[in-house]
Amino acid sequence: FDERFASRTPRTRALFERAKKTIPGGAGSTARLPRNGWKPYPLFVAEGEGSRLRDVDGNEYIDYLLGLGPMILGHRNPVITRAVSDAVANLGTCFGLPYELEIEAAEKVVAAVPGIDQVRFTNSGSEAVGTAVRLARATTGRRLIVRFEGHYHGWQDTVYWSNHVDPALAGPIENPRPVAMGGGVPTELEDTLVVLNWNDPEALIALMESRGHEIAAVLTEPAVFNTGCILPEPGYLELLREQTTKYGAMLIFDEVITGFRFARGGAQEWFGITADLVTYAKGLGGGFPVAAVAGTREAMRLIADGTYSHSGTYNANVVQCAAVSATMDLLAEPGLYERQRALGDRLATGLETIARDRGVAAHVTGIGTVFQLWFADQKIRNWRDAAAYAREDVFTRWYEEMVLRGVLFHPLQFENLFISLVHTDADIDATLNAADDAMSVIARE
Numbered sequence: 001f002d003e004r005f006a007s008r009t010p011r012t013r014a015l016f017e018r019a020k021k022t023i024p025g026g027a028g029s030t031a032r033l034p035r036n037g038w039k040p041y042p043l044f045v046a047e048g049e050g051s052r053l054r055d056v057d058g059n060e061y062i063d064y065l066l067g068l069g070p071m072i073l074g075h076r077n078p079v080i081t082r083a084v085s086d087a088v089a090n091l092g093t094c095f096g097l098p099y100e101l102e103i104e105a106a107e108k109v110v111a112a113v114p115g116i117d118q119v120r121f122t123n124s125g126s127e128a129v130g131t132a133v134r135l136a137r138a139t140t141g142r143r144l145i146v147r148f149e150g151h152y153h154g155w156q157d158t159v160y161w162s163n164h165v166d167p168a169l170a171g172p173i174e175n176p177r178p179v180a181m182g183g184g185v186p187t188e189l190e191d192t193l194v195v196l197n198w199n200d201p202e203a204l205i206a207l208m209e210s211r212g213h214e215i216a217a218v219l220t221e222p223a224v225f226n227t228g229c230i231l232p233e234p235g236y237l238e239l240l241r242e243q244t245t246k247y248g249a250m251l252i253f254d255e256v257i258t259g260f261r262f263a264r265g266g267a268q269e270w271f272g273i274t275a276d277l278v279t280y281a282k283g284l285g286g287g288f289p290v291a292a293v294a295g296t297r298e299a300m301r302l303i304a305d306g307t308y309s310h311s312g313t314y315n316a317n318v319v320q321c322a323a324v325s326a327t328m329d330l331l332a333e334p335g336l337y338e339r340q341r342a343l344g345d346r347l348a349t350g351l352e353t354i355a356r357d358r359g360v361a362a363h364v365t366g367i368g369t370v371f372q373l374w375f376a377d378q379k380i381r382n383w384r385d386a387a388a389y390a391r392e393d394v395f396t397r398w399y400e401e402m403v404l405r406g407v408l409f410h411p412l413q414f415e416n417l418f419i420s421l422v423h424t425d426a427d428i429d430a431t432l433n434a435a436d437d438a439m440s441v442i443a444r445e
């Protein structure tokens with residue numbers, strides 16, 4: 001593969017060598033480095049448009065990476081780009097004071113999503129989650145946060161645990177041990193967390209019975225998109241809601257991926273469960289850097305009265321609020337989500353059928369516009385299953401054969417494929433054609 005890839009990407013390779021001199025590792029996020037799947041080196045992008053990306057060597061890709069999720073309305077969406085550039089030209093960028101467009105953006109988010117009354121904008125998903133977690137502790141006067149193996153909640157110390165770690169370090173599944181995701185995370189924080197197996201009602205009930213009154217919040221991805229795609233089993237989110245209410249703990253939905261993704265109201269709308277606090281990022285601003293912490297009026301009380309300081313120089317800047325406002329308008333188009341979910345389902349089912357017809361053990365999980373093809377012969381219910389059964393080696397070959405055929409998605413099995421609201425039937429047809437070809441190569445190996 002490396003040679004075939006290199007022969008298509010000489011300029012990319014040269015840029016990577018140049019980048020390494022002034023950018024540690026050669027890219028702006030560790031997730032873009034060769035050790036995280038981008039082998040032998042990451043693509044260097046020349047431009048994106050709609051559902052397509054072009055690299056600096058002139059290769060074109062149908063893009064299912066979508067910037068890791070934010071490009072929900074496609075690259076260079078003309079409406080959002082115009083809204084942002086007009087706002088910057090007419091208003092400015094950053095005032096350190098409130099302004100009217102900020103209210104407009106907040107009103108549109110609150111109107112789009114069930115169960116929330118108020119929203120504060122910030123810069124990244126990590127910031128939004130950090131705020132929600134600390135706010136839950138401040139509000140309840142409790143210390144413990146419950147979180148789940150295989151979920152990712154950003155890079156802050158409080159939550160940088162128990163995803164992409166070695167299962168051998170994680171202890172028994174009935175009583176997992178928190179495992180920091182990297183060096184530099186103070187080990188003392190282990191005492192402030194309880195990590196549980198997800199989709200496991202008994203584990204949650206047992207914990208709540210023994211320590212429920214110590215728990216500030218249960219923090220969860222409402223569907224797990226940081227271990228491929230794993231959906232909640234029937235009744236599980238209802239149980240999280242019921243148990244947190246019973247013990248006076250807050251329920252935090254980390255909707256950084258699910259927000260605005262397969263339904264405008266995100267997982268709260270899709271599953272019909274409302275949380276106390278919700279975090280958003282990817283999708284919220286149509287590709288511009290914005291995130292949010294949102295919640296019920298009661299949950300936002302300490303922010304509202306000023307006793308909890310949620311601060312940030314760039315919070316709710318003009319680029320963010322213009323992007324959010326335009327994105328919310330575009331996402332309100334009637335029938336948009338139904339159409340794109342159907343398109344996503346066609347792709348997902350098509351890939352599963354192609355694998356089956358070629359005799360490759362694989363199945364799809366996900367919801368319409370975000371899914372993953374698992375190379376596994378067992379159903380994946382949680383992170384332990386994924387670690388035990390998912391064939392990362394087969395997935396790597398799948399990625400390689402697809403990228404060489406002009407279809408781009410994340411090279412790791414534990415990530416997922418995103419479909420924007422501007423992908424077309426022609427994109428899906430071309431992808432399925434490439435997939436048929438690629439799968440036949442894999443089946444022969």
Ligand code: PMP
Nearest residue numbers: 124125126152153154256257281
């Ligand atoms: N929460 C979830 C569920 C995420 O998927 C991510 C990013 N992948 C984050 C939080 C962190 O967001 P950001 O990268 O914007 O800091």
